[in-house]
Amino acid sequence: MMRWNSNLCALAVLLILFGCTSGVSGSYRLPTKVRLVCCEQVSRMPIPHNIELIGYKHQNALAPCVEAIIFYSKTDKFCSDPAARWIQRRQKGLEEYKH
Numbered sequence: 001m002m003r004w005n006s007n008l009c010a011l012a013v014l015l016i017l018f019g020c021t022s023g024v025s026g027s028y029r030l031p032t033k034v035r036l037v038c039c040e041q042v043s044r045m046p047i048p049h050n051i052e053l054i055g056y057k058h059q060n061a062l063a064p065c066v067e068a069i070i071f072y073s074k075t076d077k078f079c080s081d082p083a084a085r086w087i088q089r090r091q092k093g094l095e096e097y098k099h
Helices: 001-025 089-091
Strands: 053-059 069-075 079-080
Touching: 053 089, 069 089
Parallel strands: none
Antiparallel strands: 053 069, 069 079
């Protein structure tokens, strides 16, 4: 039984060492991850009319982001479902941001 435990420990040490060295040697090749702010979920509920909107943008679905219409006020952003019936009414008269 002692022999099995020492073999098991030796295997565990080798696996740990292999994991550490392979992680270190390959990590310099990976690009730096930048956290992008995007809509990961949307709402079908209308934005209250007392919130003054100043523009909107269409967001394409690219994981983890989902397809959305992002409405902008002076202080907030609202992630809305593009299929919601009220979207086109709220877009009228607003500037569409292309960036």
